[in-house]
Amino acid sequence: MGFFCSGKDIKESKTMPSVNSGDTAWVLIATALVLMMTPALAFFYGGMVRKKNILSTLNLNIIVMALISVQWVLIGYSLAFGPSTIGLVGNLAYAGFNNVGDAPNAAYAPTVPHIAYAAYQMTFAIITPALITGAFVERVRFKTFLVFIALWSTFVYGPVAHWVWGKGGLFHNLGVLDFAGGTVVHVTAGFSALMFAWVIGPRKGYGKVTMEPSNIPFTILGAGLLWMGWFGFNGGSALAADGVAANAIMTTNTAAATAGLVWMLLSWRDSKPSVLGIVTGAVVGLVAITPASGFVSPLAALVIGGVAALISYNAIKFRQRLQLDESLDVWACHGMGGLWGALATGLFASKAINPAGADGLFYGNPGQFLVQALTVVVVAAFSMGVTFVLTKALDKVMGLRVSPNEEEVGLDISEHGEHAYS
Amino acid sequence: MTKKIEAIIREEKLNDIKDALHAIGIVGMNISEVRGHGRQGGITLVGRTGTYQVDMLPRIQLNIVLSDKNVERTIEAICGAAKTGNIGDGIIFVYPVDEVVRIRTGERGHEALMYEGDIDTLPVQE
Structure with a gap:
């Protein structure tokens, strides 16, 4: 029947012979799941600040969805995944989503349309700077924050994503x-x-006045949605609807569950089993399993999650002893959780789980552990270095924080002219 | 003479106190949510790691206006229901009231406080 053999069909079968509808469907669903994690994070963070700053805190996350979505189309995707410039950063071949169409990009995801891969990656580029907002809630000047996030994504996220994930990237x-x-x-x-x-x-007043979380139920809601969304974050990273994706979902859940339980026990040992602590533990477990999820077994995930809770719990206490107001413990939970996860990947990874991966130290390949360690050390130092330069420069030019009076009134009113509750 | 009783009580004791007050014929009252502390200073809450101190605790302020002949009975009823024996049980203040006006009827003074079956309409018990 010649009717079905239209010109369009012929063209499609030539230009994208390998698009798999199952894989594509899963990546598109995972894209939606990961996008949801940013508003989830907004509630996770928003519940932990004082009520005069809850809208401001929610907004710091929500506006990143808007800002980075635009940045990603214009330049972000190309910096991360464009053809490599000496392994350091992608070139501008994909700027403006040029050459990003329905034909798969075989370098990254050979069975899904290139634009689906780019959309999926966008949701990661969005949540990453949103995570940082926990450090400076309740005092950051909004317009300076906007400039910081745009620059940070361009000068930290884009290059680092390229080093680690980009074809031809330094650590890749x-x-x-x-x-x-x-x-x-x-x-x-x-x-x-x-x-x-x-x-x-x-x-203002840190360490002297009590800064009570305004709405712990919001934080629990946020953590629950993060847990769910993480199935898309890790499961989707298989970029295929296959056994690796299923393994990633199972390891993800196992690590979250174990870390939540371990955190509960630590909290219980110190006083009572705090609900805020339990959900924090679950998120830390999710963080730690992220780099490992497609390379390790569920039993390894149990160890990775449990140890992550121990590390982050003590990292928070250490940070508190330093009197450093890293307000919502992004470093302790994400920095140290992620660092442990990256190292643990170098310990527990196994080709039996994912033939496309590698064996770790426990499977006779100590070199993998060294590569993991080198990468996290360089990336952590680079992130801190660029952030130092950006924040110092922006503080000079625009001012990083609101005035003491604006801070006391609260950012909801002073920065946005709104209040959360009437 | 009309008096106002202002009792700062534990939130969790409100129902017991209401029952005790109804039992002696107190009909009208109002409450507001307040925060504060007396001698006990505050409580310890659990956070992500370890604990933190909160100094302003939630309490209920219960307001009752009635004639002074019934003030002692009312205080007894509140104390009987509100007391746990632990620090933080609360405190009762009694003030003179200059004037009372019931908005619907325009009644003033003692008249404005009378409800059917109200403690002030009952004979004083000894």
């Missing part, structure tokens, strides 16, 4: 494993948060 060539962004997302965000908090300084 060394064989680093980062399944869904332990290094690209969590180490960059966590260590940048630490530096930003140090430069901007503590909230």
Whole structure:
């Protein structure tokens, strides 16, 4: 029947012979799941600030969805995944989503349309700078924040994503494993948060007055949605609807569950089993399993999650002893969780789980652990360095924080002229 | 003479106190949510890691206006229901009231406080 043999069909079968509808459907669903994680993060963070700053905190995350979506189309995607310039950054071949169409990009995802891959990656580029906002809530000047985020995405996220994930990227060539962004997302965000908090300084009255979380149920809602969304974050990173994706979802859930339980026990040992602590633990488990999820077994995920809770719990206590107001512990949860996850990937990775991966130290390949360690150290130092330069420069030019009076009134009123509750 | 009783009580004791007040014939009252602390200073809450101190605790302020012949009975009823014996049980203030006006009827003074079956309409019990 010649009717069905239209010109369009012939063209499609020539230009995208390998698009798999199952894989594509899963990547598109995962894109939506990961996008949801940014508003989830907004509620996770928003619940932990004082009620005069809850809208401001929600907005710091929501506006990143808008800002980075635009940045990603214009330049961000190309910096991260464009053809490599000496392994350091992508060139501008994909700027404006030029050459990003329905034909797959075989370098990254041979069975889904290139534009589906780029859309999926966009949701990661959005949540990463949103994670940093926990460091400077309740005092950051909004317009300076906008400029910081645009610059940070361009000068930190784009290059680091290219080093680790880009074809021809510096660490990609060394064989680093980062399944869904332990290094690209969590180490960059966590260590940048630490530096930003140090430069901007503590909230007025920090350590002297109690800063009570305004709405812990919001935080629990946010954590629950993050947990769910993480199935798309890690499962989707298989870029196929296959066994690796299923394994990633199972390891993700196992690590979150174990870390939540371990955090509960730590909290119980110190006083009572805090609900805020339990959900924090779950998120830390999710962070830590991120780089490993497609390379390790569910049993390894149990260890990775449990140890992550121990590390982050003590990292928070350490940070508190330093009197450093990294307000919502982005460094302790994401920086240290991501760092541990990246190292653990170098310990527990197994080709039996994912033949496209590598064996880790425990499977006789100590070199993998060294590559993982080298990558996180360089990425953490680079993130802190660029964040130091950006925050110092922006502080000079625009001012990083609101005035003491605006801070006391609260950012909802002073920056946005709104209040959360009437 | 008309008096106002202002009792700062534990939130969780409000129902017991209301029952005790109804039992002696108190009909009208109002409450507001307040925060504060007396001698106990505050409580410890659990955070992500370890604990933190909160100094302003939630309490209920219960307001009742009635004739002074019934003030002692009312205080007894409140204390009986509000007391746990632990620090933080609350405090009761009694003030003189200059004037009362019931908006619907325009009644003033003691008249404005009378409800059917109200404690002030009952004979004083000894």
